[in-house]
Amino acid sequence: MSDSLILKFDPNTIEHLGVSLYSKLPSVLSELLSNSWDADANIVTISFAELEDEKEIVYEDDGEGMTFEELNNKYLVIGRNRRSDTQRQYSALGRPVIGKKGLGKLSVFGICDEIEVISIKEGKRNHFTMNLQEIKESRGNEYSPELLAFDEPTSAKSGTKIILKKIRRKSGFNLDEIALSLSKKFIIFSEMNTKIIKNGDIDSEIHVTNDLKYQTLNKEFSWEFPDEKFDPEYSHWNQMKGSVISLKTPVKDTEMRGIYLTSRGKIVNVASFYGARDNDQFHNYVTGYLEVDFIDDFEDDVISTDRHSLNWEHEETRALQTYLQKIIKVIGKEWRERRAKVKLEAVEKEHKVGLEKWKSELPTFERNLGERIINPILENSNIDVGESAELIGSVMDKFDNQAYKEYASSIADLSESAEDIPKLLRLMDEWKSIESKQYRDLAISRVEVIKQFENYVNTNTKEVPTLHNFLKKFSWLLDPRILEFRDEVTYSKLLEESYPESNLEEKDRRIDFLCSNALGEILYVIEIKRSNYRVDEKALEQAYDYASFLKDRYASHTGFSKVVCYVVGGSKSDERRFRDKEKTYAGSGEVFVKTYRELLEQSKEYHKEFIEAYDQHNG
Known part of the structure; x- marks a missing residue:
């Protein structure tokens, strides 16, 4: 048996299937994990070292290891289909074999320029190094790795260690991100204990688990497989295992939105909705993994080299795609129904x-x-x-x-x-677009009210009760915002409501009526005079006194933020002091003086604009 190792290759293969295809750390590590799984490893340790001038990764498993012959005839053979070449579908301990194309060994050169391999099996240790630049410069499409140990006797247990050196990476190693990424790529971690550590610091150690990818997710509902309700006619429905979950809030990690497909414990299709309508809100809330191991029994190999997507151009994969679309449709419908039920309960309870x-x-x-x-x-x-x-x-x-x-x-x-x-x-x-028609009808009916009001004004109605009751019934004549009434109240009654034990010093004086606006924030005090009454300084001061008293003793304790007083009469005094005070009080928003004629014109103008606007809009 020769004591030299030979790597046979096409230079383009190294470049395209190593450096280019595996440029991200998680993808490289996933290839190494696949090999450890196939080697029946129970424990995998990945140590990351950040040295002053360079970085290094030490990958070690306790699998069955490789003999010198296996290293030469299997590990160093590029593109060997381990399943078809050896008819080995399962490992020695019965695990379904993940590796298939024999390209994973090149993955390490996607992130580093040199590797060191140490493998122990049957009490013998073999150790060699490979350098990417030397491989590229070698002649005759053959490369001889530097052999450091050949069948060296050892009492150490079987296993393989791969050291990645001269790593082409500027950023540091984020163990949390690495662990999460690996968790997304496999569902084998319940059977293969995998841990990562940085700079030998035990406190940095993270165990990679199947559930790690779900830890931060706020789960709400789940659907378990197999389940014939999705389509019992699909020939593989009872072979599909796994679960789909929905969250209470959108999946923040957009990479996880959709359903992953796995075969033999490793993803073969990243999260996707497989052609199902992509404008459904449901898509933002769902993730999950479905095991489709049966695709490895298809006549053709439908798994892409990078394992990002299946080849959906085959008849068998198109049937799978149709089934997946049905799954997504059914789950989407049930999700909406379940969410609606939960929300309804909250709406009714809260x-x-x-x-x-x-x-x-x-x-x-x-x-x-x-x-x-x-x-x-x-x-x-x-x-x-x-x-x-x-x-x-x-x-x-x-x-x-x-x-x-x-x-x-x-x-x-x-x-x-x-x-x-x-x-x-x-x-x-x-709703205003509908209400506009009703408001138009309402406005027309109000025109009749305005005409009646105009008649009262023009005929100089003397009776206060007549005008009082009319304005009480049609308060929008005063201000469209006025809503509720407290009619014929006294200071005594007001204070009795807010201060049952208060002793009043003010005289018991009558207010025509109190009302509030639609939002209940403003308390309106309405003083109604006869239609021939001239509002003077005395009436203005009396109104201000009303407003001041109520603001101080009543409004702040009943939720009103402001008190506004209206004095309504036939005309206004021409006196200078009255005009100055009216302007001041109106400017402060405390007291307003209105004549019946002003109210009439204001109401006519307000409804005239409304009707014209509606007619123009619906012309």
């Missing part, structure tokens, strides 16, 4: 929205319509619980309106899928 009770009281047709509108809200992951509760509450509030139901039905009919929900929500949020 926001007291009685949706189920509301739906149960609707006629069948309206219940179906309600579900068609509301389900997309619950299923949309971009809408949180709070916003969902608000939107659903809005739907429930407006559902009695026939125009709204007709509009919602049309939108639901036009929506091809739940993915159209943003359009639906925008249209629902812009």
Whole structure:
């Protein structure tokens, strides 16, 4: 037996299948791990050293090792298909063999210029080095590695150590990132204990596990395989193992979005959706691994060299792709239903929205319509619980309106899928486009109110109760924002509400009525005079006194941030002091003086613009 080692190769092979194909550290390490798995290793240790001038990686396993003959006839043979050449589909201990093409040994030269190999088997130790530059410069397509030990007797256990030297890498070794990347590439770590360490520091040691890739994921739902519900007609459905999981929040690591495929414990296709529609929100929330070992039994080799993707041009892989699309479709549908159920429970519990009770009281047709509108809200992951509760509450509030139901039905009919929900929500949020028609009808009816008000003004109505009741009923004449009323109240009653034990020093004085705006932030005090009353300085000061008193003793304790007083009369005084004070009080937003004529013109102008705008918009 010759005591020299020979590497036979084509120079282009070294460049294209070593340096170019394996330029990233995790890919190189994954090839070494595959070899350790096939060698029945139980423990793998990868030590990273960051020296002053260079970096080094020491890879060591306790596998069966290689004899000198095996090193020469197997390890140093480029492109040897270990499965077909030896008919070896399983390792000595029964593991399904991962390595196939015989190219992994070149991977190390993708990141370094020199390697040292030490292998022990059957009590003999063999040790040699290989240099990339020397390989490239060798002649006759043969290279003789430098042999440092030949069948040297040893009592050490079997195993292989590979030292990567002269590493072409400027950045340091991030063990967390390396461990995570390796965890993504395999599902074998429950059977092969793998740990990585840096600079010999035991505190830096990380164990690479199958679950490491899932540790930071906020899991919500999962689907286990095999399961015939996806398509029992697919011939390999019961051979597919694994699980698909969805998260509560989008998968941050975009590389993990989708479903990985593995064969014999190693990925053969990176995370993907295999041609399923890619605009589904579901795609942002799902990851998982499915074992498709049966593809190794296909007549043709469908696994690419870099193991990033299968060859989908074969009849058998196209059938697999169709099955995967069905899986994604079914899981996507169930995911939306499960998410909707969880969100509904939160909406009803946290926001007291009685949706189920509301739906149960609707006629069948309206219940179906309600579900068609509301389900997309619950299923949309971009809408949180709070916003969902608000939107659903809005739907429930407006559902009695026939125009709204007709509009919602049309939108639901036009929506091809739940993915159209943003359009639906925008249209629902812009309910004003529907309300505009109703507001136009409302505005027209208000014209009649304005005409009646104009009649009161023109006829110089003397009775305060007449004007009082009219403005109370149609408060929008004063200010469109005014909403609620507290009619005919006194200071005593107000203070009794806020300060039950307070003793009033002020005289019991009458206010025509109190009201608030739509947001409940402003308290309005309304003083109504007869239509022939001239508002003077005394009336202005009295109004200011009202506002000041209420602001000090009442408003701040009941949620109002501001008190505004209106004095309504037939005309305004011409006195200089009145004009100055009116301007000052109006500027501060505390007291406003309005004549009935001003209110009339203000209301007519406001509704005139509204009607004209609507007519122009819908011309």
